[in-house]
Amino acid sequence: MIPLILGAAAVLGAVIYGVNESERKDEEKRILNSGIREVDEMSGKEFEKLLSLLFKNAGYQVKLTPGSQDYGADLVLYKDGEKIVVQAKRYKNPVSVKAVQEIVSAVKYYNADKAMVITNNRFTGNAYNLARSNSVELWDRNKLIDFMIKAKIPN
Template sequence: MDNFIDIFTKQIINVFYPFLVFIYLLIFILFIFKFIINLILKKIEKNKLKKIGINDIDNLDGLTFEKYLEVLFKNMGYKVIRTPYMQDYGADLILEKDNKKTVVQAKRYKSKVGVKAIQEIVAAKGYYKADHAMVITNSYFTFNAKILAKENNVELWDRKNLIKNIIQYLSDDNKNDNKQALVNNESFKDELQTDINFCFICNKRLTDKEIDYCLKNTDIFKGKTYCYNCQKKV
């Protein structure tokens, strides 16, 4: 009886062993294939995000904006971790560079960012035991948000700072003309002002009063500066 069982078992193994090997091999091939496809899709998404302009950013959802900033900071030399979309404790990204940790909150807003974002990132800085904290928006910050950020050493990137860093860092290492392409992109052309001391329209040198008036009324002038005559055209 024992011999019969042994013979039967060996026959079963001989029959099914090649099939099992085939199944394991197929699973391994599918795993490798999925891994390669994911790499390709991430590369495509990264290249697509690198080429969009500020007006495109205005139309992104919150999660895609976080992914965009992830690409930007990786180009700046940071190791980037995206926190869970829910229960992130106030931080959307965690950056690491030169043994320093930075927490970042991303705000893809149409209106100005208020004090709540500053409060949340200050809390996140403590929770993640970070050395630095940032809030980044495609919009601007309220006056109170700026005051609170200054008191808590929170770095703020508004629309103008974001554009500046995109142009500086989102350039292909193998294509030196990519920065110029970003500058010439229609999405950026109407946003970029290189010197606030000159009118954005007529390039006339501005008085301190004209500059202060424009910067205090960012809801009207969007962070740009204009001479008295051109202010009437905005």
């Protein structure tokens, strides 16, 4: 009787896992197929997920940081021996200097080689000034759209 119950539990677990895996892949496909208008309506977490999928397609190893206590980074990218920290800002308004300050602190915490802030919007003048003096790469809406087009097809 016990082997039968254990066997049934294993089959049920495999079925549930298969459904969850299928749902996860469907969700990833939906997010990856998003255009900039869909990005404008995403939650912050969905935007982070989109970026992680795009960077994976572009040949990066990607690690999403915890939802809280991320020390200023949302993604950690690895490629060609470099570690890059990324702050993702899906905003309705221009991104301020605060996002640059956060990613600058993340460079030290994660011992990163580079830093980026990526938004679906644009950046304030102060954000550009601080980014320039700290070697932080800023990707505005136009750069994001270009990357989305290039990274939709996996390497």
